[in-house]
Amino acid sequence: MAREMLRQGGRSARIQAEVHRTVQELLKSMDRGAITVPMIAERAGVTPSTIYRRWGDLSELLADVAVARMRPIADPDDTGALVSDIEAFILQYAEEMSSRVGRAMLVDVVGSVEGEAAAQCCRYTYHHLETLRERAVMRGERPFDIDEAIDRIMAPIVYHILFGDRELSPDYCRSLVDRFFGK
Amino acid sequence: MAREMLRQGGRSARIQAEVHRTVQELLKSMDRGAITVPMIAERAGVTPSTIYRRWGDLSELLADVAVARMRPIADPDDTGALVSDIEAFILQYAEEMSSRVGRAMLVDVVGSVEGEAAAQCCRYTYHHLETLRERAVMRGERPFDIDEAIDRIMAPIVYHILFGDRELSPDYCRSLVDRFFGK
DNA sequence: CCCGCTAACGCTAAAAATTTGCGTTAAGGT
DNA sequence: ACCTTAACGCAAATTTTTAGCGTTAGCGGG
Missing domain, CATH: 1.10.10.60 (Homeodomain-like)
Structure with a gap:
């Protein structure tokens, strides 16, 4: 950065x-x-x-x-419900980052000295999830823990992208979201 | 590689x-x-x-x-029970990889073109967990799903190391293991 | 609006890293 | 013991990176 x-x-x-x-x-x-x-x-x-x-x-x-490209230009789409909001976000993220250039971007970001780019990238994700949570609260839905969501949804996706050990299918991504919300 | x-x-x-x-x-x-x-x-x-x-x-x-350094020289210590076996492995992994050089090693590994080093690194982890599972089965303990363990324990740890967004305390690592085994 | 200060740039030369050609050495097979 | 050729050392050529220095232009103050 x-x-x-x-x-x-x-x-x-x-x-x-x-x-x-x-x-x-x-x-x-x-x-x-x-x-x-x-x-x-x-x-x-x-x-x-x-x-x-x-x-x-x-x-x-x-x-x-890479960080500049990851910066959200607008608020995430409102799909009407928390689970589908997060699902939409996750699917788009996985789609974008699992591509050849997407993976390269992630690698560059975590490779930045002092980890400044990495931290910023992380804040974008956190902020995005915050927006979705606030929106859920507005709707009267039960809120969720953001750190928890990062651990259980984002982390596995990033892991498999970076290590390339598993195919990152939409179904798999959805299953992560579903399991996070208790099926 | x-x-x-x-x-x-x-x-x-x-x-x-x-x-x-x-x-x-x-x-x-x-x-x-x-x-x-x-x-x-x-x-x-x-x-x-x-x-x-x-x-x-x-x-x-x-x-x-980095990959050569990550290669396990010997089988993991047998602590007598599956949960403590995994806990010991995870704590050592987190300790080693969250250091300055450890993080640099991870970055280098995921940065390797073709991801060959990354894949190898991944296989080491998988194999390590396999060993622990086999051992658990020998003891008559209930086995666990390795992919699941990677998603819920390894992935968050690697995520936080690479993005440097959170302190990686032993307590946090233990909590990941505990929650994976249903508290 | 004009002026002064200096961050940021362009240019160029020097230093360092990377690539490449070619002759030599030594693994591994016959 | 001999042959083949992968892998190495050496050195020249090329490319990338650094550093010095003069110039340009953003920005704040008068």
């Missing part, structure tokens, strides 16, 4: 945006391991030294981009 | 051993991010190109070393 900038607007912001855009572009067209800093710099129209100075190295940049 | 060698003995094996030893040595004395291939090569008494040709790059080498 890039450290907080003292200059937040203008050129600095434009460069950050352009570099991020370029990285995402490259991520779609080629393997993560084939991407290099000079390559990004050229396509983004900046000098490599700018990237090195700002992000430190390639993995930090990729982690930064 | 290094591909299986066609030459398994002699010089080739000596070099692998020496490089592994050197990496572990360095891992103890300095930060993971400060280690470089030329640095390892010099201390191990080999040329950098040997390492590049054999392991591809630094992260693959580190993943290979």
Whole structure:
């Protein structure tokens, strides 16, 4: 994760945006391991030294981009009930993160030094679940424990994505949600 | 993970051993991010190109070393009962992997391309739990589902180590085990 | 609105890491 | 003992990363 900038607007912001855009572009067209800093710099129209100075190295940049991509742009869809809300969230998360680039993003995030990107990524998930819980309370549904949900639903999914030991089917994801809510 | 060698003995094996030893040595004395291939090569008494040709790059080498370090040297201690067996295993795992180098090892393992190191690491865990289950059956205890144990005990621990969002106390680890066995 | 301060950038040269070609050594089989 | 060739060492070429220095432009204060 890039450290907080003292200059937040203008050129600095434009460069950050352009570099991020370029990285995402490259991520779609080629393997993560084939991407290099000079390559990004050229396509983004900046000098490599700018990237090195700002992000430190390639993995930090990729982690930064990954976190930015994971940031929820809007509140999760309201499906009308807590269980289906969580199910929808989980299915989308699993779908997105089990892909080739999704897994690479997770790896980059947990690989960030100081774990700043990892912590941020984690907060997004936590906040998302918080929103769903608040919504449930509004509806008069019984609330749930977020830490518990992370342990029993998110953690297994992330584990199997990262270690690639099991197929991550929608049915499996649903079963995690169902069992969490006591069948 | 290094591909299986066609030459398994002699010089080739000596070099692998020496490089592994050197990496572990360095891992103890300095930060993971400060280690470089030329640095390892010099201390191990080999040329950098040997390492590049054999392991591809630094992260693959580190993943290979990490997996080798995770390989169980002996069967787990027999504490006399299934629950305490698993508890002992989990506590040791959490203790070892939540350390600075332990976390770095996990990151390297999941970061290995093709996920070969990750899969191997996973198999070690699975096999370990299998051993504990067989032992439980011998004793006449009720067996447990290994996949279930991974989802409900291992996964949360790995999640919190990698994302660094929560303190991984022995009490917390024990609570995971206890809840898995229905309190 | 203009000015001063300095964060952030571009450029370039130097340093370090990685790749590659080629000759040599030694495993493992015959 | 001999042959084949995987794996290594060495060194040159290439690429990536770092570092110095002058310039540009964001932002706050007058």
